[in-house]
Amino acid sequence: MRFYAERPARVVLQLLADLLAVGWLVVCVLAAQAARELILGLQGPAQTMVDAGGTIRGAFDEAARTAQQVPFVGDDLARGLSGGTGAGDALATAGREQLETVATVALGTAVGIVVLGALPVLFVWLPLRLRYARAARSAVAVRSVDSDLLALRAMTRLPVRRLLKVSPDPAAAWRRDDRAVVHGLAALELRSLGLKTPKTPPD
Template sequence: MKWYADRPVRLTRQLIADLLAVGWVALWIWVATTAHGWVLELRAPGDGLVNAGGDIRDVFTNAAGKARGVPFVGDELSGALGNGSKAGETLIGVGNTQIGVVEDTAFWLATALVVIPVLFLLITWLPVRLRYAFRAAHAVKLRDMPDLLALRALTSLKSKELARFPHDPAAKWRTGDTDTIEELARRQLAALGVRA
């Protein structure tokens, strides 16, 4: 495949288009990472719940351990304080759930912000580039076969371009006029930005 034209004007346009495509992808990656970071800031309440739950659990666990040493009511008091430890565990669970939701949302939002624009780019830009690469590669292979290039020119050049000939180029091609065949082949290569 031939990805770039030989002629400077077309080559410049292709390079600019490719740089814009790379810039488009880089822009959306930046947008996605920025949005990901902003959404992750929403996990602060979940972190607070996890920390508070851990503190409550630790306080009640320590209190329950010390309460076991109280004569007569130590076991009952320790059991009651153990329920406070369960409340701390519940807060930790709720905080972790909130953190998980925020992290999942951040991930999928960032993924969508990259995938959708890149798919749009691939649907619009990539077929144009591939079409050019295949057409230019075929034209380069046909460079030594001016008859076939001339035929391709007759079928692919714009009618405005064909009307610039002083005579009917199709009739001259059919009769084997070498000047017309070479001119058609040159114009076909030029239309693709390929050197003759």
């Protein structure tokens, strides 16, 4: 694969496009991290519930232990206070479930932002870069040995207005093997890819 051209102007444009693509991905990742942190900030009330549940459970456990020391009715008092312990556990459990829900939403949001942000890179930038790399590799492989193939590629790939600058009838000239036109079309194809033309065109 040849990912970059040989002509400086084209290389600068390619590097700029690559940097923009990478920069866009970095921005998406940073945005995803910021969104995740923002959503995780909503865990505050849930954490308060967990702490409150633990505090309530601890208070009722302590009260139950103290009540057990009361003569005759201590066990009954302790059993009555056990309901408060259960309430503390329920409150803490509800808080932990909310914490897990918020964490899941935060992670899903972050992943969604990264995936959606990466779509333009994956479906626009990357295919264009791979298509260029394949075309440039093929052109470099044949430019010193086969002008005809490059000329044919130029006629099938480039706009007609550019072909007409080489010859009023480039297809007819190519069919009758007009070497000047063939070399001109081949050079046009190479320039369109940002590649240098050979000093001595192949016959």
